[in-house]
Every structure is written in structure tokens, then in C-alpha cells.
Amino acid sequence: MQPKPAALKILDLVSLIVLGISTYLALVFAPTELVMGDVQRVFYFHIGTAWTALLGFILAAIFSVVYLIKKDLKWDRLQVAAIEVSLVFFLITIVLGSIWARPAWNTWWTWDPRLTTAAVTELIYVAYFMLRQGIDDPDRRARFGAVYALVGGLSAPITFFAIRLFRTIHPVVIGGTNPEADGGFSMTADMRVAFFFALFAFTIIFIDLFWNRIRLGDLQDRVEQLKLKVSM
Amino acid sequence: MFFQEPTPDTSGYMIAGFAVAFIVMALYVASIYLRRRNLDQDMSMLQELDKPVPPAQTAARQPQKRTPKSGGKKSTKAAARKTRKKY
Numbered sequence: 002m003q004p005k006p007a008a009l010k011i012l013d014l015v016s017l018i019v020l021g022i023s024t025y026l027a028l029v030f031a032p033t034e035l036v037m038g039d040v041q042r043v044f045y046f047h048i049g050t051a052w053t054a055l056l057g058f059i060l061a062a063i064f065s066v067v068y069l070i071k072k073d074l075k076w077d078r079l080q081v082a083a084i085e086v087s088l089v090f091f092l093i094t095i096v097l098g099s100i101w102a103r104p105a106w107n108t109w110w111t112w113d114p115r116l117t118t119a120a121v122t123e124l125i126y127v128a129y130f131m132l133r134q135g136i137d138d139p140d141r142r143a144r145f146g147a148v149y150a151l152v153g154g155l156s157a158p159i160t161f162f163a164i165r166l167f168r169t170i171h172p173v174v175i176g177g178t179n180p181e182a183d184g185g186f187s188m189t190a191d192m193r194v195a196f197f198f199a200l201f202a203f204t205i206i207f208i209d210l211f212w213n214r215i216r217l218g219d220l221q222d223r224v225e226q227l228k229l230k231v232s233m
Numbered sequence: 234m235f236f237q238e239p240t241p242d243t244s245g246y247m248i249a250g251f252a253v254a255f256i257v258m259a260l261y262v263a264s265i266y267l268r269r270r271n272l273d274q275d276m277s278m279l280q281e282l283d284k285p286v287p288p289a290q291t292a293a294r295q296p297q298k299r300t301p302k303s304g305g306k307k308s309t310k311a312a313a314r315k316t317r318k319k320y
Contacts, residue, residue, distance in 0.1 A: 024251070033240060040243035043250035050254070089261045093254050100250040104243045206258075213265050220272045227279040 003220070009212055016209040023049070023202035026195035034186050040104050041186065043097045044174075045195050049203035051094040055157045057087030057207065058126070062154025065147035077143035078222065080150055081133070082214035086207060088126045095119055106170060114167035115160070122156040129153060139225075 027045040034041035061083040068076035098116070099109050110116065129149055136142035164171045174188065188196060 038243035040246040
């Protein structure tokens with residue numbers, strides 16, 4: 002068993018601490034939004050997870066390009082790790098958005114451009130893992146995965162810009178306004194502190210999980226290689 | 234101010250949201266931990282199988298030659314003496 006690097010152990014601990022602080026800021030420090038009430042507090046985790054998930058999908062597309070150029074399986078492992086962690090974070094984003102939508106829009110789900118593109122993005126990456134499961138040859142699996150992740154990576158910016166390009170009821174809280182939006186609000190100074198800290202905290206948590214997942218992928222590959230060696 | 238609507242109580246949704254976030258993250262961390270533990274077990278088992286067999290064990294595994302029940306030089310001499318007495 003390979004021991005965990007000290008830096009990763011520290012990062013695990015820091016991740017737990019920043020998650021705790023971010024939860025405190027969201028639940029206690031930030032003021033209650035007057036129109037929507039306490040449910041608005043999920044906004045900090047909703048945006049934090051969305052930011053890291055979309056970043057992870059774009060990172061995976063970059064790793065795909067590097068894999069296709071260098072043909073080194075190390076880049077494939079990085080790509081898988083980035084997509085897996087992002088998929089989990091994006092699931093949290095979607096579920097939190099749905100929970101927020103119920104009191105704000107009076108519905109759990111609506112086929113609005115932002116919600117639709119988000120759901121499509123999530124499904125694209127679920128299908129990515131199904132595709133990989135169906136291919137045995139590691140090189141072929143990595144090549145197909147890289148091309149798929151590269152094309153799938155386009156869905157991340159489309160999802161991000163959906164509220165800025167199309168008519169939608171999803172509010173644009175940062176960097177713009179949407180007159181059609183329902184459930185928007187303007188942030189106070191304390192809300193901004195909680196918001197930016199949540200972005201920072203989820204970035205740290207993402208890096209930590211990403212690193213742990215890369216180590217798992219390395220071990221998986223070594224076990225596969227040893228299995229082949231023993232069976233010969 | 235007189236016509237301002239009171240802030241609705243949506244704390245139930247907030248609790249549900251945070252619960253979902255923490256549960257999903259905890260499940261993912263647990264899945265990484267369990268997959269790692271299983272792979273570590275597989276790895277140690279495969280390393281055992283892959284170890285080169287030491288020569289002592291190799292000899293032990295080879296079929297052994299039959300030896301007389303009471304082996305050694307003494308017993309051989311005694312057997313020869315008995316034979317001489319007989320004939």
C-alpha cells in the first residue's frame with residue numbers, strides 16, 4: 002500500500018476546514034434574503050459547486066487534447082479524475098438548483114435553457130463513463146474517451162452562457178442582469194464575503210478530491226498491469 | 234414599509250439543500266475510500282502471487298524420493314548383519 006503524501010493529508014484537512022467555514026458563512030454570517038428567505042442560502046453552495054464542475058469539464062477537455070497529442074495514458078487518468086469529480090459536483094448543483102426553484106419559481110423543474118443545458122451536460126458525462134465501460138483495450142478506451150470529452154467539453158461554456166444568450170427565468174447574479182429572471186437578488190457586502198469564500202472553498206475541495214482520484218486511477222492501472230502479468 | 238410582505242419560511246428547503254450537498258459529497262468520499270481499499274487488497278494479493286518462489290519451497294514442491302523407513306548408515310549396517318546371519 003502506497004502511503005498518502007503529507008501534502009495531500011494537509012490538503013484533506015484544509016478542505017474539511019474550509020468546508021466548515023463556508024457552511025458557517027452561508028448559514029450564520031450571511032444575512033437572510035428578504036424575498037426568498039433561508040432557501041437563498043443554498044446559493045453559495047450552488048454556485049461553488051457549479052463553478053468547480055464547469056472548470057473540471059473544461060480541464061478534462063484540455064487533458065484530452067494533451068492525450069491526443071502525446072498518447073500518454075497519464076493524461077487519460079487526469080481526464081477521468083477531472084470528469085468524475087466534476088460530475089459529482091454538478092449533480093449537487095442541479096439538485097440544489099431544483100430545491101431552490103421550488104419556493105422561488107413554484108416548481109421543482111422547468112425546461113428553461115439553463116436547466117436544460119445543465120441536464121444535458123450532466124447526461125453527456127454520465128454517458129462518457131458508460132462509453133468507457135464498454136471498451137476493454139486501454140489505448141482505444143483512452144482515445145475514444147479523449148475525443149468524447151473534447152466534444153463534450155463544449156457543453157460547459159454553453160451551459161455557462163445559456164443565461165446570457167437565451168431568454169430564461171434563471172437569474173444572472175454575477176456580471177449582468179436578466180429582466181425575464183425570477184428569483185434574482187442583489188448581494189450585500191456580507192453575502193459577497195460568503196459567496197467568494199464558497200468559490201475558494203469548493204476550489205480547494207475540488208483540488209483535494211481530484212488529487213485523491215488521480216491516485217486511485219494510478220493504483221487501478223497498476224493492479225490491471227499486475228493482473229495481466231500474473232495471468233501470463 | 235406597511236405593505237411589505239413578510240419573509241417566507243423556506244428553512245425546510247434550505248436544510249434539504251445542505252443535507253443533499255453533504256450526503257452526496259460524503260458518499261463520493263466513501264466511494265473513493267472503498268475503491269482504494271479494495272484495490273490495495275487486490276494489489277497485495279497479486280504481489281503475493283507474483284513473488285518468485287524461493288528454492289527451498291521449490292524443492293519441497295518436487296516429488297520426494299522414497300527413503301527406507303528407518304534411514305541412516307546404522308540401520309543399513311544392521312540390515313546387512315541380519316542378512317549375513319541368515320545365510
